[in-house]
Each structure stands twice: as structure tokens, then as C-alpha cells.
Amino acid sequence: MAEHNGLRVFAPATVANVSCGYDVMGFAIDSPGDEVVVRFNDSFTGIKILSIHGDPDKKLPYETAKNTASVSGQMLLDEIGYTGKGIEMHIHKKMKSGTGLGSSAASAVAGVFAVNELLNRPFIRRDLLKFAIEGERIADGAVHGDNVAPCLMGGMVLVRDSHEAEAHRIFIPDGLHAVVIYPHVQVLTKDSRAVLDATVPLEKHIKQSANLAAMVLGFSRNDLGLVQRSMTDIIIEPQRAALIPCFYDVQKVAQEHDALGCSISGAGPSIYALFANSIKAEKAAVEMSNVYRQASVKHDVHLSPINMTGVKIV
Numbered sequence: 001m002a003e004h005n006g007l008r009v010f011a012p013a014t015v016a017n018v019s020c021g022y023d024v025m026g027f028a029i030d031s032p033g034d035e036v037v038v039r040f041n042d043s044f045t046g047i048k049i050l051s052i053h054g055d056p057d058k059k060l061p062y063e064t065a066k067n068t069a070s071v072s073g074q075m076l077l078d079e080i081g082y083t084g085k086g087i088e089m090h091i092h093k094k095m096k097s098g099t100g101l102g103s104s105a106a107s108a109v110a111g112v113f114a115v116n117e118l119l120n121r122p123f124i125r126r127d128l129l130k131f132a133i134e135g136e137r138i139a140d141g142a143v144h145g146d147n148v149a150p151c152l153m154g155g156m157v158l159v160r161d162s163h164e165a166e167a168h169r170i171f172i173p174d175g176l177h178a179v180v181i182y183p184h185v186q187v188l189t190k191d192s193r194a195v196l197d198a199t200v201p202l203e204k205h206i207k208q209s210a211n212l213a214a215m216v217l218g219f220s221r222n223d224l225g226l227v228q229r230s231m232t233d234i235i236i237e238p239q240r241a242a243l244i245p246c247f248y249d250v251q252k253v254a255q256e257h258d259a260l261g262c263s264i265s266g267a268g269p270s271i272y273a274l275f276a277n278s279i280k281a282e283k284a285a286v287e288m289s290n291v292y293r294q295a296s297v298k299h300d301v302h303l304s305p306i307n308m309t310g311v312k313i314v
Helices: 068-080 103-118 125-140 148-153 189-194 202-221 224-230 237-243 247-256 278-294
Strands: 007-016 025-041 047-053 086-092 156-161 166-170 177-183 261-264 271-275 299-305
Touching (some): 007 103, 007 148, 007 177, 025 068, 025 103, 025 177, 025 299, 047 068, 068 086, 103 125, 103 148, 125 148, 125 189, 148 166, 177 278, 237 247, 247 261, 247 271, 278 299
Antiparallel strands (some): 007 025, 025 156, 177 271, 177 299, 261 271
């Protein structure tokens, strides 16, 4: 992009939790996503947000210390002791907060990635994760990397430890496609977390752990039958399903169309279903959408392969 227009980056939406992988698994999709433009400005120091687009209710803060995009970028500047020209930031929101698609995470990743690129990459991509995690923390107070990690790295990602910012891409077979349906109701992450019981019965913990391990093993072996048997959430999904209209009806339709798994995307209300190929995904998307049409629930449908690139310059 021409220098006078600044440096523009795109950070994709993500599906977090991935059924039995609560707070530790996530994958990126092609769209929607957020864009951030940065350029040098010698009239101030540090980072300043000069414009936010796509926020009609004007709920997103301009203060550097309160917006996920600027927080992550400023942390990078602080880490390297940067004292050069100021950096102006322009945020283009392409998805609402409270969708379950990693809106705050996308902004956090876009912000720090753009600043890093503008400064000629003082950090490699993987090392930006710690800044992005802390940036997203501003949004809901929780430390979790299952949105920011796939947004940054692309692909399907396992987060071993969010506090240590350790995450790893895992092998997935070619051709996987996701259907993501966003019903137009808002579920904020902090509210969705508030309904969860802090205790888990031992029997459920064992079953959930086995499902998570088997799901990762199934992906790595290209054993989609094992993946399909394992992508079941017996702990979080039952507690959150009531927050989402028609959840079990949509899930049933996805399962009838041979979904590998279907559950809540992030904190909801978006619902995702994963399929072995685009043909199955396209057929299922129509019928899953029909559930909401028949219930007169406004919704958006996103059909996407797993995004293997993550955040990028556009």
C-alpha cells in the first residue's frame, strides 16, 4: 500500500473453544474480520486512535489504554523501549462485539501486527502472541488465547498455556470447511462466563479430556471418524445453550448433514459446524439457516475453509 495511505492489515474472525477444547482450541475463518491502518505521525508520541469505523453505537473507546488494538500495540512499543515518532491508528470494525467470532481478539491482533510491521518487524509473528493476549484481556478481563492465537497464526491452534503465551498449530486434513451462523442477539463474553459452574464432576472431566485428546489425535491421523466421535462438549455447551435461540435445532440439522462437530463459537451466540468438505458444508448451511428463517430470527451465515494464513497485510 502506498506510504501516504499507511499500512493496512486484516485480522480474521475465529471460532474458539472448538467443542471440547474450551479456552484451549481455536481456528480462523476467512471472513469477517477487522482491519487496522497505522502510519507515523510526528505530532505526538506513542499510539493514538484517530478513527473507528463500523461502530455505529460508538461504544468502542478511543483511549489508548482501553482499546484492544492500541493496548497490544503500545505494549510492543513499551517492550522495545520505543521513543520514535508517534503512530496513529485507524480501526475498521467488520464485525460486532458479542458475536462469538473473536471481535476483540481480531482488533488486538491487527493492532500489534500492524505496529510490528510498521517498525520493520522487531518481533517474529509467534512472539506477538503475548501482546495480543494482553490486549484482548482489556475487553473481558480473562486471559485466554484461543481466539488471538489462530487469528495471529492461522489454522487450527492448541493453546497450551495462555499465561505463558504458548500455542501450537496442529495438523488438520485438507478440505475442512466451517459453517458459522450468527443469530442477531448479543452474548457478551463476561456474561457467558458468568453462567458457568466453577466445579466439574470428575467423571465429566475425564470424558472431556479424553474427547479433546482424541480430537487432536484424529486430526493428526486424518481420522475424521475419530474426530467426529470426539467433538462433543459435555461441560460448557449444556450450560450456555439456553443463551442461544434454536441452538439444539441448528445442531441437530448439522449433525444430520454429517458434521464432524457442531457447537457454540466462543462465548456465542454464533454456532459453528465443521465439515469434511465444501459440498457437505454448503448443503448443511442452507438447512441450518432455514431453522432461523422458520423461527423468524435474523442471522448471518458464513461459509469458509479453515483460514491457514491468519492476520496479513492487505
